[in-house]
Amino acid sequence: MVNSPSLRRPSAVLMAASLVGGLISVATATPATAADLTGDFNSTAIGSAPSGWSVTGAAGDTTVQNVPGTVDRSLQLRDTSTSAPVTASASFGTTASTVIAGFRLRAAQTSATIGVHLDGAGGHNVTLAMGTDGHLYTYNGTERVDLGTYTADCWYDMRIVADPATGTADIYIDGSRKAKRLAFRTATKSLSALQAGVSTADTGTAWLDDVRTTTESGPQGWPYLGQVGPRTALQIGTSKLLVGAETLDRDYTSEQAFAPYLGKLGATKVRLQGGWAKTEKTKGVYDWTWLDKIVDDASAKGLKPWIQLSYGNPIYSGGGGSGLGGVLPTSDEALKAWDAWVKAMVNRYKDRVTEWEIWNEPNLAGIPVADYTDFYVRTASLVRSAQPGAVVFGQEAGIDVSYAKNFLTLLSQKGKSELLGGFSYHPYNPNPDDAWTYEQVAKLKALVDQYAPGAVIRQGENGAPSAPGSFGALGDLDWTELSQSKWFLRRVLNDLGRDISTSVFSISDLHYPGKINSKGLLQTNTDKSIRYAKPSFYAVQTVASIFDSTLKPLPGYRWSATPGTSLTVQAFANRTSGRQVVGVWSGAGKPTETNSRTATDLTFTGGDFSDPVYVDVRTGAVYGVPAANWSVQGSTYTFKDIPVYDSPVLIADRSTVKF
Template sequence: MVTPSSTPYRKPFLFLMAGTLVGSLISVASAGQATAADVTGDFDTAAPGTTPAGWSVTESGGDATVQDVPGTVDRSLRLRDTSTTAPVTASTTFGSTSSTVVAGFRLRAAQTSATIGVHLDGSGGHSVTVAMGTDGRLYTYDASRRIDLGVYTADRWYDIRVVAHPSTATAEVYVNGERKAGRLAFRTTTKTLGSLQAGVSTAGTGTAWIDDVRTTTESMPQNWPYLGSVAPRTAAQVGASELLVGAETLDRDYTDYQAYAPYLGRLGATGVRLQGGWAKTEKTKGVYDWAWLDRIVDDARSRGVKPWVQLSYGNSAYDGGGGSGLGAHLPSSAEALAGWDAWVTAMVKRYKGRVAEWEIWNEPNLAGIPVADYTDFFIHTATLVRAEQPKAVIYGPAEASIDVPYTQNFLVKLSDKGKAGLLDGISYHPYNPNPDDTWTYGQVEKIRALITRYAPGTVLRQGENGAPSRPGSFGALGDLDWTELSQSKWVLRRVLNDLGRGISTSVFSISDLHYPGKVNSKGLLQTNTDKSIRYAKPSYYAVQTAASIFDSTVKPLPGYHWSATPDTSLTVQAFAKRGTGRQIVGVWSGAARPSESNASTPTDLTFTDGDFTDPVYVDVRTGAVHDIPAADWSVQGSTYTFKDIPVYDSPVLIADRSTLTF
């Protein structure tokens, strides 16, 4: 569901500086909490040929200045080394910290014959390095040992993420959303990190570009020992789960599947929502071009992601064909309905060996389609689907918000016509500023009651939901101020709320969506103006962690008994590992929509039906796993008490260590 609102796209450039912050500071940590500072301003605003504010450069072997990137509309920091006897470096500081440092940046080389490095530095020098070598390989270090990260290509951007832990002198490195190396020992031992440096080696000559530098710090909870981070798993490795991701609007070319395809399987979500695109497939009456959808369906399946295809929208090639976008009306003329029937039949016949789940139309209530008309249309279309694919799983009506009256009327009419057997699932799209809003799940329970009465066995699915990552975004919730931090919290809270209630749930969307003249920033991936992927947002890595943990081997525990002191409007969702019964309990403050502060409240938690052998603390947003010392928890029978658990407005887990891979 969308509402009109937009502002021009601006890429973020985020960094922390010692003593002085360049740009507009959104939030800063207080003692004992994770730092999350967003600084507006980027290389695009700097004049070509200048040194960007907040950076210091060494130019004895060349120059380091902001320049327009050839062949793009981008402006980035260019390091050009023209000497074999002197280096070129550029560095920015974020203040000495013993906390975990998360550094994101994009890196590009103009050639594969120079050594280019980006370093996180402490008092002893380079502690963590990611480099592009003279052999065309990306690499890092485990202590002094070189670790290969794969091939790189000249004039191509690489999305790099480094997570460095001074407490254990270890780091993880990600490239294009994939964790390439974990538990790397620092090159130089240090208790603190303080700066980021990019450079071209002294011995060689060449040109490098760096952009979108984003550095934040995350404090350790209670100084508990850091054990590692949750290991991401691909969709193929996860196998099955109730966590899906949206890939909507490909039928209108508002996103580019080929651009984000490598990130899709790496996310770990095991299903993807696609819109079938009658208008895109049949541009000339009676002539179908399936090539675009074949590529997407086959590629997604090859990555272990099962397509869930929506049959929509209309087709303007036919008079009365209905609209071909959001808010569109159903096809109405006899000719258009005949065209629809032919397309649906051909679609299901073509993909029935590759697609098991179908959804009929999108948000008919938003478009003002009378429920009687939608019900007849659903019955007609579902009958066509079942004729070609008897075991197809069919969803409807994909409502905007949670429209209980619309759902009730639909189910009553479906039942009265004796067609409830055509329906396998009800999907809905709830957009609330606070994902813990009690109204939402109150409406969900009403729909569940209606299902029990009129269509027993039908399942519920949250089919489209997300939050923007910047203020002024187009679409639902776009009128509120958002950042990449608040987006990641919001998404996790929705996911765990749904999974904890046994609802399959889809995150909207895999990448930002480029509607005509405006951008919907709900994507887990930041995009360029040409829809190519710029970098994975924090929400991508947060969902990656959730996907790794909450697979089909984990079941929700409804009615879980707990108490807390203080009880600051907490949300608790409990799960257990099938087979062992060992538990994973999610806890967070659900009193308000996510904030820009990561300040936590020490909270005593009691679980009267607990089952833990070796409990650990997990921050799902960061993936960090910490030991809970024996002094901070106790057990009597099945009652477990945990003391001073740091709780904030993003999900943390008390999980048995056996339930995690890290």
């Protein structure tokens, strides 16, 4: 690994925003420009009602309080009456655009009805509730839909995607889609507010927190078909998409916390760090309990673990560095202990793990390339002796072609090139489309092909923060959850379009001593528990669902565009049918904090589409492309007025998209 989001406000012409008790309430024109606005109640004084909210119930029943067992402030709704409800609502302005509402909800009991609603002129249009029977539920029109049980005093990460144009909604809980295309409870063509409350007939207490509303504009007049359906790793099977779960060896993240989300993401491999120092705390005694659980859980969820053999052990003199930037073990005693640990590790997990990586970012740690090469040969030989079919990766930070060339040359001179099964690089760059990056990757690939034919190239660690002031690479720049989502999507599609196996760093935020690295797809609390899935989690879910092993990249794809300034295009085709998926986005630098789109005419020479749809990968929304907006002559397809912005959109054959 190379060394709360800020809020951005779109133009006042498009929207008016007011800060209410730490939450941003947005009034949006129709059609609206999307605005990913987040907030909590931590700036409101304890015991006070949140300013800007409309509250019903007795005085003191709806106030900001510390949640029991935490130091976090949330909006508490306390109902002591069976004759009147307790509610709190905030307006985000009347909009006919799709509304994505995220929030966390917790009940003190399972015997009261706690509801959160998206409201329009007709009342409660979409409801997500906790019932008196201990069940979560929603509605499909007037029909109640059960969503499973819930537990008292437990936070639930909830998300509603509601489309007024079709009067339908999708429901997500803790990263899983629980229901899709549910009919609104009452008909409406617009939404305007979010309300939370405890029902009239019940007494009870609930807490609401991290309310996040986003208004998302689709192509005007195009039919909304629904959301891309998330698929688990088990459902997908194989793909070139990986996810990082690093630093568990140093307890900077919690596998117990993020495990429920891991398989839901849809990545089919996970990068782990082996943790010599964590496993061998007493000389010659290995405690594999922590790693057994992680490897077994990931395997059961359909993810193939990729384990890095890295970092030293301070119980040995000359045992090497035991963290980021650590040097190699050097003493005879430490090296013998390293050898023993590597052999024990491979023998223990070789039935579940076939890919290994040796050390973390040796070039950034200042390890001379000759020393790293010797260490690689020593360790890779041990791995192969225990597991002849293992794929062993060398590695570097950034794309240091000179370091890689020297490593490969020395490896060849030693007659050990056959030990190299892959090479991993970590290309941190604020511009995910940076041409220099891929020029260096091409040079790296040429070197690997020359010295170790058959070895693969992998992007092994790369991510962007979701907040300014984050620890680690790119942390000096001003990031939000919106720009993080765009960055991940552009970088991943650039890699997949070049047939590069690619990792998303990381599954959850990382808690270094006194510092937070906010590159996670999951927002964490101070105790490393999961607070909520960030927008980037759902965006990567969409990529995982579509870009599995059934698609292949189409290098050299021919296209033109008007206007064509600063466009990136990556094309793919289904391996069986030939039907295509073409990703398009604009931008020539770090992603922006606005979502203004440009109507763009696209021409694909050698296209293959039967029923084209438009997919906004960031939101997962799918729209039919009207007949008036596309035409075909032979194999040349022309698409008119396609809304393009600095986050990938797809022109895809409908057969390639899972709903």
